[in-house]
Amino acid sequence: MSTTLEPMVEVRGLTRTYGAGPVSVHALREVSFEVAPGELVAVVGRSGSGKTTLLNLLGGLDRPDAGTVRVDGTEVTGLDDQGLSALRRDSISFVFQTFGLIPALTAAENVGVPLRLRRTPVAEREQRVALLLDLVGLREHALQRPAELSGGQQQRVGIARALAGSPRLLLADEPTGQLDAETGLSVMALLRAVVESEGVTAVVATHDPVLMSLADRVLTIADGRVAG
Structure with missing residues (x-):
């Protein structure tokens, strides 16, 4: 009996072009690859190579001109807006370079936002928030707002x-891009740790060689194509 796991992410012939005619930009050209469950994959390439476009297509924030994306057995490219919203609520999460926290909310309240959207019971929500703040080393900062936290702490909240x-899939776009080297290293080590402790699959766009070394695999994008 085969014990081969189905891919968490399956990309086939993914193509995305912006604009038309002589000013068109071929962000992705017939990209195909798979990501196994529990794998941490670093996507690397120079600025403008298509890394962010790829993450947006994986997460259903953008639609391709051609090709398909499957996440956890669901064809993302075939979903309508309602289906995409449900997928992002239940299966896919994002970490952004700019943190994306809500300034008026405390760290704990920011962490709890996805659980509020899912109408998770209060006691269960508070328990999960406390566990996650522990996991990222911010238990003592639960009641602080983003402006009272350092950049590294804000990214940990994110x-x-x-x-x-x-989520089954975590997508992170240059998560250490606004952090100094030492803080970035601690955040990257945290990402590696949470992939293992939470059993989540992660695709991380980065230019940081340390994160590349922590990844299970590196995909390099150049001229809209993936190698490696």
Whole structure:
């Protein structure tokens, strides 16, 4: 009996072009690859190579001109807006370079936002938030607002929030891009740790060689194509 796991992410012939005619930009050209469950994959390439476009297509934030994306057995490219919203609520989470926290909310409240959207019971929500703040080392900062936290702490809150709904797939776009080297290293080590402790699959766009070394695999994008 085969024990081969189905891919968490399956990309086939993915193509995305912006604009038309001589000013068109071929962001992705017939890209195909798979990501196994529990794998941390780093997507690397120079600025403008298509890394962010790829993540947006994986997460259903953009639609391709051609090709398909399947996440956890669901064909993302075939979903309508309602289906995409449900997928992002239940299966896919994002970590952004700019943190994306709500300024008026405390760290704990920011982490709890996805659980509020899912109408998770209060006691269960508070327990999950406390666990995640522990996981990212911010238990003592639960009541602080983003402006009272350092950049590295804000990104840790962002990671905790992304994990709140127990996603199957975590997409991170240059998560250390606004952090100094030492803080970035701690955040990257945290990403590696949460992939293992939460059993989540992660695709991370990065230019940081340390994160590449922590990844299970590196995909390089050049001229809209993937190698490696």
